[in-house]
Amino acid sequence: MKKRNYFLSCGLALSALVFAFIVLGYFWTPCDPMKMDGSVRECAPSLAHLMGTDKFGRDILSRVMKGAGSTLFVALGTVVLGTAAGTLVGALTGYFGGWVDEVLMRVNDALSAFPSFLLALVLVSVLGPGRKHLLLALGIVFIPSYARIVRTEFKRASVQNYVKSARLMGASTARILFVHILPNIWPVLLSALTIGFNNAVLAEAAMSYLGIGVSPDEASLGYMLSDSQAYLAATPWYAFGAGVVIILLILGVGLIGEGLQRREL
Amino acid sequence: MDDLVLEVKNLNAWYRETDARGRRTRHDVLFDVSFELRRGEILGLVGESGTGKTTLVRNILGLVNTNSGEIIHYTKRPQMIFQDPLSSLNPARTVGWILEEPLRIYGKYDAPERKRRVAEIVRLVGLPADCVARRPRELSGGQRQRVSIGVALIQKPSLIIADEPVSALDVTIQRQILELMRSLRDEYALSFLFISHDLNVVYQLCDRVMVMKKGRIVEQNTVAELFANPREEYTKTLLAAAD
Numbered sequence: 200m201k202k203r204n205y206f207l208s209c210g211l212a213l214s215a216l217v218f219a220f221i222v223l224g225y226f227w228t229p230c231d232p233m234k235m236d237g238s239v240r241e242c243a244p245s246l247a248h249l250m251g252t253d254k255f256g257r258d259i260l261s262r263v264m265k266g267a268g269s270t271l272f273v274a275l276g277t278v279v280l281g282t283a284a285g286t287l288v289g290a291l292t293g294y295f296g297g298w299v300d301e302v303l304m305r306v307n308d309a310l311s312a313f314p315s316f317l318l319a320l321v322l323v324s325v326l327g328p329g330r331k332h333l334l335l336a337l338g339i340v341f342i343p344s345y346a347r348i349v350r351t352e353f354k355r356a357s358v359q360n361y362v363k364s365a366r367l368m369g370a371s372t373a374r375i376l377f378v379h380i381l382p383n384i385w386p387v388l389l390s391a392l393t394i395g396f397n398n399a400v401l402a403e404a405a406m407s408y409l410g411i412g413v414s415p416d417e418a419s420l421g422y423m424l425s426d427s428q429a430y431l432a433a434t435p436w437y438a439f440g441a442g443v444v445i446i447l448l449i450l451g452v453g454l455i456g457e458g459l460q461r462r463e464l
Numbered sequence: 465m466d467d468l469v470l471e472v473k474n475l476n477a478w479y480r481e482t483d484a485r486g487r488r489t490r491h492d493v494l495f496d497v498s499f500e501l502r503r504g505e506i507l508g509l510v511g512e513s514g515t516g517k518t519t520l521v522r523n524i525l526g527l528v529n530t531n532s533g534e535i536i537h538y539t540k541r542p543q544m545i546f547q548d549p550l551s552s553l554n555p556a557r558t559v560g561w562i563l564e565e566p567l568r569i570y571g572k573y574d575a576p577e578r579k580r581r582v583a584e585i586v587r588l589v590g591l592p593a594d595c596v597a598r599r600p601r602e603l604s605g606g607q608r609q610r611v612s613i614g615v616a617l618i619q620k621p622s623l624i625i626a627d628e629p630v631s632a633l634d635v636t637i638q639r640q641i642l643e644l645m646r647s648l649r650d651e652y653a654l655s656f657l658f659i660s661h662d663l664n665v666v667y668q669l670c671d672r673v674m675v676m677k678k679g680r681i682v683e684q685n686t687v688a689e690l691f692a693n694p695r696e697e698y699t700k701t702l703l704a705a706a707d
Contacts (some may be wrong), residue, residue, distance in 0.1 A: 217652075359551055360551040361545045361551065361553055361554040361555070362553035363527070363544075363546075363551050363552070364546070364552050364553075364612075364615065365546065365554075366527070367525065367541070367543060367544055368565060368566045368569050368619065369541075369566075369569055370565075370569050372494070372567075374569070379554055382554075382556035382557065383554070383555060383556040387558070394638075408689070422630075
């Protein structure tokens with residue numbers, strides 16, 4: 200009988216909660232997140248405004264619900280893009296070695312030679328603001344680290360006899376890479392994925408904090424955090440709302456990652 | 465000689481190595497190896513480690529390019545059974561998936577037909593029917609080796625190359641696996657190239673034996689002959705060591 204995996208169940212429960220919160224925000228928010236109301240500026244949390252209001256009298260709970268969606272969109276997109284491209288590069292370099300490895304990994308090295316933040320900054324300033332561009336920039340920045348992890352795993356797997364055996368069956372290279380080897384590196388990939396997701400949430404927050412992330416009308420959590428900084432002493436609840444959701448989001452996914460890793464052992 | 469499955473003629477093999485100073489040196493591994501293997505024959509290959517057995521296998525399987533000499537396959541490409549079945553069976557997949565994979569790649573049968581063939585092979589190699597849902601590491605060593613024999617068999621080869629297939633198993637299980645291989649040979653006229661360092665096992669199973677030393681085949685004879693009158697000094701030492 201297996202020991203109960205509390206990490207996994209807690210992580211799933213927490214993530215489901217945050218996810219439900221975000222999905223709900225997509226369809227319904229207590230107030231219009233963009234509506235300004237001069238009569239309720241900088242209100243402390245109350246029954247009418249559960250998380251209070253900001254300096255323009257906008258309902259913070261509604262803004263957090265919308266903003267978390269932006270953050271999740273960018274973080275998920277980043278992870279999907281970074282993992283897909285990173286897995287492809289890592290699989291090819293790890294399996295083939297030789298000049299494929301040399302060429303792709305030198306490009307990879309060049310990419311990771313930039314401080315990742317600087318690279319994202321450059322890309323966003325070239326592409327322009329907006330969450331799609333932010334997603335693209337962060338995705339590209341995330342490729343090298345995934346590629347490296349995946350490459351090591353494929354390198355290790357490609358000398359195993361089960362790969363040799365697949366080749367003797369006449370399996371195509373693509374089949375060997377993604378049907379035979381990939382399932383074996385899932386555990387490693389998954390934990391890299393959850394860490395990557397958390398990094399992406401934080402990176403999005405940091406970029407928006409610096410004002411080069413999402414555009415103001417898409418207000419993400421990071422954007423709200425940076426916005427709240429100036430009023431931290433006067434309206435601490437503003438920072439609190441956005442901060443707590445970021446923490447819950449990261450905690451949930453982190454616990455899932457931890458739980459998955461333990462399950463494999 | 466119309467019943468040959470494999471013929472190796474004057475095979476030489478070497479590899480090049482570049483040392484730290486960039487000088488390329490040539491290491492010779494196989495010297496003028498020639499032999500043939502008939503349908504339904506179990507040919508043993510003995511020799512100490514580092515003598516070129518693995519290189520010979522890699523050449524026969526076509527995993528490396530032949531340097532010089534000729535390897536003629538009279539049938540489809542041979543299949544391989546490895547020493548450690550745990551590493552040759554995909555650890556992330558179930559036994560059923562592993563057995564079905566060659567059929568999927570082959571792409572000639574629909575799903576129900578593939579399942580039927582897998583069940584047939586499972587019976588043939590003497591595995592319990594419920595093992596298809598399990599993963600390799602949940603099976604015993606003997607069962608795993610039965611699975612890898614099944615993977616080879618499901619591709620209907622004429623020749624199976626077995627690289628130390630029983631040396632990781634204990635003696636009773638060894639006997640069962642050897643028995644299985646012999647019955648497969650009898651029933652389907654399969655040929656085996658059986659690589660081992662254990663002369664007792666070779667004596668039990670093989671029809672003919674080749675003795676390899678430092679990349680050369682030094683002696684080649686029927687099992688009875690070779691064990692009764694070893695001609696080469698080296699064979700005598702091997703036999704003495706086995707007793």
